[in-house]
Amino acid sequence: MSHPDGALTVFPVRGIGEIHPGDPLVEVLAAVLLPGAGEEESHHHLRDGDVLVVTQKVVSKAEGQIVALDPADPDAKAALVESESVRIVRRRGDLIISETRHGFICANAGIDLSNVDDGTAALLPVDSDRSARGLREAFEHRYHRRVGVIISDTFGRPWRRGVTDVAIGVAGIAGVVDLRGTADATGRVLEATEVCVADEIASAAELVMGKATGFPAAVVRGVPDGWLRPSSVKDEIIRPPEEDLFR
Amino acid sequence: MSHPDGALTVFPVRGIGEIHPGDPLVEVLAAVLLPGAGEEESHHHLRDGDVLVVTQKVVSKAEGQIVALDPADPDAKAALVESESVRIVRRRGDLIISETRHGFICANAGIDLSNVDDGTAALLPVDSDRSARGLREAFEHRYHRRVGVIISDTFGRPWRRGVTDVAIGVAGIAGVVDLRGTADATGRVLEATEVCVADEIASAAELVMGKATGFPAAVVRGVPDGWLRPSSVKDEIIRPPEEDLFR
Numbered sequence: 370m371s372h373p374d375g376a377l378t379v380f381p382v383r384g385i386g387e388i389h390p391g392d393p394l395v396e397v398l399a400a401v402l403l404p405g406a407g408e409e410e411s412h413h414h415l416r417d418g419d420v421l422v423v424t425q426k427v428v429s430k431a432e433g434q435i436v437a438l439d440p441a442d443p444d445a446k447a448a449l450v451e452s453e454s455v456r457i458v459r460r461r462g463d464l465i466i467s468e469t470r471h472g473f474i475c476a477n478a479g480i481d482l483s484n485v486d487d488g489t490a491a492l493l494p495v496d497s498d499r500s501a502r503g504l505r506e507a508f509e510h511r512y513h514r515r516v517g518v519i520i521s522d523t524f525g526r527p528w529r530r531g532v533t534d535v536a537i538g539v540a541g542i543a544g545v546v547d548l549r550g551t552a553d554a555t556g557r558v559l560e561a562t563e564v565c566v567a568d569e570i571a572s573a574a575e576l577v578m579g580k581a582t583g584f585p586a587a588v589v590r591g592v593p594d595g596w597l598r599p600s601s602v603k604d605e606i607i608r609p610p611e612e613d614l615f616r
Numbered sequence: 617m618s619h620p621d622g623a624l625t626v627f628p629v630r631g632i633g634e635i636h637p638g639d640p641l642v643e644v645l646a647a648v649l650l651p652g653a654g655e656e657e658s659h660h661h662l663r664d665g666d667v668l669v670v671t672q673k674v675v676s677k678a679e680g681q682i683v684a685l686d687p688a689d690p691d692a693k694a695a696l697v698e699s700e701s702v703r704i705v706r707r708r709g710d711l712i713i714s715e716t717r718h719g720f721i722c723a724n725a726g727i728d729l730s731n732v733d734d735g736t737a738a739l740l741p742v743d744s745d746r747s748a749r750g751l752r753e754a755f756e757h758r759y760h761r762r763v764g765v766i767i768s769d770t771f772g773r774p775w776r777r778g779v780t781d782v783a784i785g786v787a788g789i790a791g792v793v794d795l796r797g798t799a800d801a802t803g804r805v806l807e808a809t810e811v812c813v814a815d816e817i818a819s820a821a822e823l824v825m826g827k828a829t830g831f832p833a834a835v836v837r838g839v840p841d842g843w844l845r846p847s848s849v850k851d852e853i854i855r856p857p858e859e860d861l862f863r
Contacts, residue, residue: 374627374660375627375628375824375831376625376626376627376628376824377625377626377627377820377823377824378623378624378625378626379623379624379625379626379820380621380622380623380624381622381623413621459861459862461861464861466861473775474774474775523809523811526773527721527774527855527860527861527862528720528721528854528855528860528862528863529782529812529815529853529854529855530791530792530810530812530852530853530854530855530859531791531792531793531810531811531812531813531815531852531853532809532810532811532812533811533812533815533816533819534816535776544777544778545777545778546778548826562770562779563777563778563779564770564778564779564780564822565776565777565778565779565780566778566823568776568778568780568819569780569781569819569820569822569823570823572780572815572816572819572820573624573626573816573819573820573823575811575816576624576813576816576817576820576839577622577623577624577838579795584622591824592823605777605778606776606777606778607775607776607777608774608775608776608777612777613774613775614706614708614711614713614774615706615774615775615862616775
């Protein structure tokens, strides 16, 4: 829900612990995000209008998207990346930039070698929009909390150093908000201002999760109510090849 | 300053008003961000350890980076974009993706046609890192507030729809935070996790500024104290051509 003063609060979700294939992720999240029996609501509990950001890694683990991989065998890693890709975009040394079967263009097909047990790797969820919808609907129907859900992952970018978190799946929260045609402060009609708020929310969440601090989820509170609507990364964020100048 | 519970707060800076060439931006910001004579400190006032994010547009205006441009003449716009660029990377129709003289690769050389008076356009600041340093030092020496400063701008991305805000200048706040070598939650040493926190902070700030709401600045409170250190976009964020796979 939008704060009256326009502020946004971002806080990490604590106490999630290690996730294993088959774990009921929504129950794990609900256990730490909702008040227990007899417990009072606090500002750390999930509220209507909040956006819950969950990292790809715990979603992939819960969904069993874990495969064996010998970390000492670079050929095995390359073969796995290729098997998860529909097209190689660039390759330099060990680094492969490819288009995944989901339509993402990213390093190593989004395969994650950190925070998984030695000898295994975590693939991306099969359909991260569906994963987000599953969490959103469970929170609404089982726990009576209407929230947006973003599945986030960490991608590099051309031209700029460092990774940032982006949305790979969304539910109940806008991907791109179209401000075209809105008059700006001088009355001029803005041109082409479609803001990818889902990626910006994922980035804001990453700031409190950190890579090494072990918080695989965060809550973003205070986004405008109008952003809380049906959406998907596939339809709103992935740029179709015919619009893309860099494939 | 880092919140004890790991939370981050982002709020828009209100009351800045229209900025004109030559306006003393630091004084304008100080007037709304610091308590007046006899006024008590409130949570809306700038504190040590805060990160102040200021949009390119007001910095460009204050620095007089405004040029005449006939909005009805597409050739004039293309000529202006070319004059601000060192290299054209892609071109389709009216859209030019180029490398600016500052090293940014972005649409239309970062030239901004919105929120400026008709018949004019705002160029990027000559040196946004220097602009950020000027604001940071003025807040420290004249107003005794030690803050990080980010100059933000709105860039598109390959492969993903919608724009997001990124840092084009920083002072007193890290560009990229290197988590390589940090053990993750399972004790495995992370590989290649350099996070561009400056871009993530700029994106978080954009969520409360919006394009059409007229807030050209925001405060991000609660970043880890260790991120508040000397830095520059030029040295930390712009990827050198020899590292870049997409030039």
